[in-house]
Amino acid sequence: MPKRKQIDVFSHLLNIGWSVIFFTPLLMYWMEVGIDKWLSVLIMLSIVTAFVPRQILHKLRIYKNKKSYEKWRLKTFRKFVQEGDHSWATKTRTRSISNPLKAKQYLGKIDMYERFHWCCLIFFLLSSLHCFLHDRGTYGILITVANVVFNIPTILLQQYNRLRIEGLMKRQKEHV
Numbered sequence: 001m002p003k004r005k006q007i008d009v010f011s012h013l014l015n016i017g018w019s020v021i022f023f024t025p026l027l028m029y030w031m032e033v034g035i036d037k038w039l040s041v042l043i044m045l046s047i048v049t050a051f052v053p054r055q056i057l058h059k060l061r062i063y064k065n066k067k068s069y070e071k072w073r074l075k076t077f078r079k080f081v082q083e084g085d086h087s088w089a090t091k092t093r094t095r096s097i098s099n100p101l102k103a104k105q106y107l108g109k110i111d112m113y114e115r116f117h118w119c120c121l122i123f124f125l126l127s128s129l130h131c132f133l134h135d136r137g138t139y140g141i142l143i144t145v146a147n148v149v150f151n152i153p154t155i156l157l158q159q160y161n162r163l164r165i166e167g168l169m170k171r172q173k174e175h176v
């Protein structure tokens with residue numbers, strides 16, 4: 001199997017694995033309580049997040065510079081996410097952004113991933129609140145932990161990646 005294909009397969013398997021692990025308590029809870037109007041309402045409220053204007057998402061950035069994100073060791077976290085630095089597992093070099101078109105395309109992916117995880121964060125949060133309000137504290141705790149581990153680092157990583165790529169694009173413009 002070519003190296004590029006090997007990286008893609010590994011990346012997708014990694015994504016599927018994390019998704020199964022962290023969505024399991026959520027699925028178990030909703031299967032146990034049953035699909036009702038609340039599930040539909042919570043899903044719709046979460047989906048609304050995907051349509052938030054980009055300017056609002058940018059205002060939700062925790063930090064304004066890369067160094068602050070790096071203090072949280074996001075470079076380490078990057079080794080365990082889809083399209084991350086998998087050289088430790090695939091024995092290949094990571095891809096780099098080499099031109100403005102690729103940078104712009106990557107910014108689109110970053111935007112998509114960040115929006116997806118904001119939607120998930122809201123859905124997990126609302127679902128955990130539903131658990132606590134219906135005396136299902138164990139599920140509430142499990143879903144909250146899954147939310148914190150699955151969504152917050154990923155959102156921070158996407159914010160960090162956006163700053164990196166925007167900085168790269170700015171430097172490329174200055175050299176032209």
